[in-house]
Amino acid sequence: MGIIDVNHLSKQYFIAKRQEGMWGAVRSLFHREYITKTAVEDVSFSIEAGEMVGYIGPNGAGKSTTIKMLTGILVPSAGDVTVGGLVPYRERQKNARQIGVVFGQRSQLWWDLPTIESFELLKQVYAISDQQYRKNMDTFTEILRLDEFYQTPVRQLSLGQRMRADIAASLLHDPAILFLDEPTIGLDVVAKERMRTFIQEMNQERGITVILTTHDMADIERLCKRMILIDQGRVMYDGGLSKIRDRFGKSRILIVDLEKDTQLQVQGAELIRSEGNRKWLRFNREEITAAQLIQQVSIQADIQDLSLEEPEIDSIIRQMYEEGLSVG
Numbered sequence: 001m002g003i004i005d006v007n008h009l010s011k012q013y014f015i016a017k018r019q020e021g022m023w024g025a026v027r028s029l030f031h032r033e034y035i036t037k038t039a040v041e042d043v044s045f046s047i048e049a050g051e052m053v054g055y056i057g058p059n060g061a062g063k064s065t066t067i068k069m070l071t072g073i074l075v076p077s078a079g080d081v082t083v084g085g086l087v088p089y090r091e092r093q094k095n096a097r098q099i100g101v102v103f104g105q106r107s108q109l110w111w112d113l114p115t116i117e118s119f120e121l122l123k124q125v126y127a128i129s130d131q132q133y134r135k136n137m138d139t140f141t142e143i144l145r146l147d148e149f150y151q152t153p154v155r156q157l158s159l160g161q162r163m164r165a166d167i168a169a170s171l172l173h174d175p176a177i178l179f180l181d182e183p184t185i186g187l188d189v190v191a192k193e194r195m196r197t198f199i200q201e202m203n204q205e206r207g208i209t210v211i212l213t214t215h216d217m218a219d220i221e222r223l224c225k226r227m228i229l230i231d232q233g234r235v236m237y238d239g240g241l242s243k244i245r246d247r248f249g250k251s252r253i254l255i256v257d258l259e260k261d262t263q264l265q266v267q268g269a270e271l272i273r274s275e276g277n278r279k280w281l282r283f284n285r286e287e288i289t290a291a292q293l294i295q296q297v298s299i300q301a302d303i304q305d306l307s308l309e310e311p312e313i314d315s316i317i318r319q320m321y322e323e324g325l326s327v328g
């Protein structure tokens, strides 16, 4: 048993069908027709305490619906879910004590209050002891520099500041599990990196189990050993990043700096970019080795420098979606 166990979980939404015209509207007062939309279908996974897992998929894949069932907001249509031994929708309050949730798109803080007052309110809501509150506030303030905007109303915070405040707020009551939904969305490079470092520290030092939903593959590459990929409500892949890279990331890019600009004629590779003496050659490592390619180039020109690039995980995933491939 993991800290989170999901077994054959499904969720259907029933959407009221609109009837045409006035008579249709009247008729639907008495007789409503519904369309069924399956958002999550037969999803199973288990997450161990202390893991950090990326839960990813394209828009509408069913990520938020899954997270809402894990947090107890939604009741599953079928299947089982337990979080820290609790059934979330049955014990929503108790579950709330053991989880923290951050939605990148909207704040959970009180919009009009100075930021510090939101923290004080949360202290009351969760009945956090003075000692625990002080300890956490000191730590979070030091790492996230919350004191820069203690007195600023949440509505006036920059996005980066708001995210720092939100993640600190979600951890105030020392939850064992943290759900992060797009925690770096819209942040600049520096703020993204700062957020990632903080998440990593909380996972490593406090052993918090983290489930991270993101469209930013750099978040996953930087933070998660494991990812669960879903599409159209179903799990397409559950495992390490390296396995996906091995299976789908067959292309490599050889970058060569030639002594002088030369028109290369290479077999088994495609020239995808050329900037003066520097050339980018894409090849399939199952068809030709880097050594064979370098040999071909070196016959035609003097190589001054070279490097090999691995494909980025997001280009691999895009390819998986485009080709509709499923990994066992």
Ligand SMILES: Nc1ncnc2c1ncn2[C@@H]1O[C@H](COP(=O)(O)OP(=O)(O)OP(=O)(O)O)[C@@H](O)[C@H]1O
Pocket (backbone or CB within 6 Å): 013, 014, 015, 037, 038, 039, 057, 058, 059, 060, 061, 062, 063, 064, 065, 066
């Ligand atoms: N309240 C709802 N009523 C009806 N259908 C819904 C509702 N919420 C979501 N859906 C539908 O269920 C499917 C899954 O949606 P969900 O929000 O879980 O996807 P997601 O993976 O979180 O997408 P995104 O990355 O865009 O946030 C979508 O087709 C969506 O339109």
